Amino acid sequence: MSFTRALLNSSRPSALRAAGLRFSSTARPVTLKERLAELIPAEIENVKATRAEHGKKAFGPVLVDQLYGGMRGLPALIWDGSVLDAEEGIRFRGKTIPDIQKALPKAPGGQEPLPEGLFWLLVTGEIPTQEQVAELSKDWAARAAIPEFVEEILDRCPPTLHPMSQFSLAVTALNHNSAFAKAYQEGISKKEYWGPTFEDSMDLIAKLPNIAGRIYRNVYGGGKLPAIDATKDYSWNLANLLGFGENPAFVELLRLYITIHSDHEGGNVSAHTGKLVGSALSDPFLAYGAALNGLAGPLHGLANQEVLVWLRKMQSKIGEEPTDEAVKEYIWSTLKGGQVVPGYGHAVLRKTDPRYTAQREFALKHLPEDKMFKLVGQIYNLVPDILLEAGKAKNPWPNVDAHSGALLTHYGLTQMQYYTVLFGVSRAFGVAAQLIWDRALGAPLERPKSYSTSAIQKIFKDKS
Template identity: 45%
Template sequence: MSLLKQKLAGILPAQIKEIKEFVGANADKKVSEVTLGQAYGGIRGVKALVCDTSEVPPNKGLIIRGKELGEITDKLPEEILWLLLTGELPNSEELADLQADLQKRQDVPTYVWNVLNEMPSDSHPMAMFNSAILVMQRESKFAKNYNDITKAEYWEYTLEDSLDIIAKLPAIAAYVYRKRFDKGDRIDPKPGADLGANYAHMLGLDNEKGDFAKLMRLYLTLHSDHEGGNVSAFSAATVNSALSDMYYSLTAGLNGLAGPLHGLANQECLKWVLETMEKFGGTPTEEQIEKYTWETLDAGKVIPGYGHAVLRVTDPRFTAFHAFGLENCSNDPVFQTVDRVFKVVPKVLDQVEKISNPWPNVDAGSGSLLYHFGLKEFEYYTVLFSVSRAIGICSQAVISRAYGLPITRPKSLPTSKFKELVNG
């Protein structure tokens, strides 16, 4: 048994007991109310989901298992996976054991490469990536053992599937990039490399100084989890609540991530930055950026990458990416533009009465860093996001199955019934 599984087997029983007692004693207590506007507004802000892996306080931003991002931006993705699952960072022995376990699982079945090779040449990278995951469903240990295991064992087989998937995703994602954009043959994993470094290696982009590997590690960490109510996490959790295995559940969530309103934001931000540079013939001055920002707002458009549905401060994920940029590519014209936009746009937006959050979110800067290292194919960016978010989605599923959470089944009503409720 791996050290991770031993750890979870040791800590979960007490957590499960505590939750059962807590819910049993307080099941009828009201924790949230729903307005008509929320019912017709995406159920935004309704407190009705359980997620112990992370939270996003409006005044702080992403917190993973009680740790603010500033505490963990130097950690490897494998350490973040351990943290999400257990609530603690691994020691050196535990980390080494997890990395060895993942490396044993990283071989991708040949039929996956065959499927990708047979897809139309103009397939969207996300369609290719999700197809590759879904075609591996035949490998699911949860599905194969479902009829012979107890409810108390669901988390163990969900963990097995999760580790199998997470171990294989960098190789699959890297080949999707190389195949879809004609970058050459598939590159095999580097023995002993961590998830982020291996992903960078298999993409085949310039990593002579190791800076691109550092970015991939940071990227996988910062996008790994973002509580349970976003489209990808909620979709995956809903499907998994029906006891669909992780191959079905993860692809459900990532198909949501492919939507323009969820996973395409960093592309739109980078496009706006590049359009700004084209308009001014290079990196614009702060005065030019201010003028163009007002022109954009006066035309009824938004500034991509600024504002957030939950946050009311600068997204700490943006802060981490921005710090990386200042250290590793401060002379890059695209990053310099992002930096100047950051200095100007919040001051402009703060003057607009209807804008409650003028601060940058994670998407405002991440695209410029990818662009700097030669990853300029915008369509691919959501695949990067997916490799990272899979870590959180899988972790949430393991915890939910351990807690024994039932199938998700909220109540829907027709408009006529809502009218009756409102009008009495």
């Protein structure tokens, strides 16, 4: 077969372009894995060049307070999918939330970005076509089934076991069929690690709706789990598994929710945990199972639940349509009681979280008269000035958790203990994308240096 004929038979637009040939618009779209294979060699050279030019340069001081303060603000990780700017908010591969809301493909008749497109962006840095996103939806639907023994594990869990504990159990158990674990045992070359890591990551994301749906129905009822519909997108299938597939507004909410919760740079507990465990060459199932255990912590994934509890307590005390004065008094009573106003403030951001803004715009469009939403908006107008007056926060503005619970409640998903599972489905996108690139670029085992308190004291005593 001639070189030109081989290229034509490949139906690969990229290969045809490289050869200077024209191709038909009806050619099969390049898959995510094929595009990634094209990008990896150049990115390896880019990393080499960056290290050669800047590798010996200091990237900021390390303060003792940072060591004792949970490494807050300490530059210590490479995370390519997203970067969080204190003034601007999150950027996914350089694009803001409004950027991706405009640019990413939508479902037919939909207005919110499809998470499939966001994953493509996280992995490649490129906006996919509608056809590429449709193929990704089909691929995930084809991978969505979970092994029978994992179904049995979930079915045997008592309903009193927290949904996040069940979620972590099931994801960890998927390691049984890990392509990476098998390939590693068979002696795969380090240069090829990314391939089975990609397959595991695709399987992980694809199977999460079935796991999440089974947990929801086992714990809260709802009958037999419906089958995955290969003609529908990821968010529709997740909504349908939860029993909300016939509510198009809820499906749209899930598309937005998964997209904006998918990644938030690498320093948060779940993302960092996934990267750290993955650096030991644990497969993506083991790495993300560990990440979920971090996400389950009250200081991480449970924040929107705490917001909703606080809002409901407020409503029970001062009514569903309180005056501004009544709300102000309740906020002050919260602060004077030694508590924080949940959903306000952020470790990095110094402005209103763009993820909050995106949810507020969704609510204004779909549920402007909802009483809980009106209360959330009322609080938004009052809390920042009160927090500044009280001197309680460097950033008095709302974060993503200040709004999400109110939206989910409006559509009937009222089981607050389950909310973190939805967060867990979403955050897999960012963690998986980074795991793929870590294996492609040969990221090493993470092993930071630790010091004892006495060692710190000795270091500075010797310097004095």
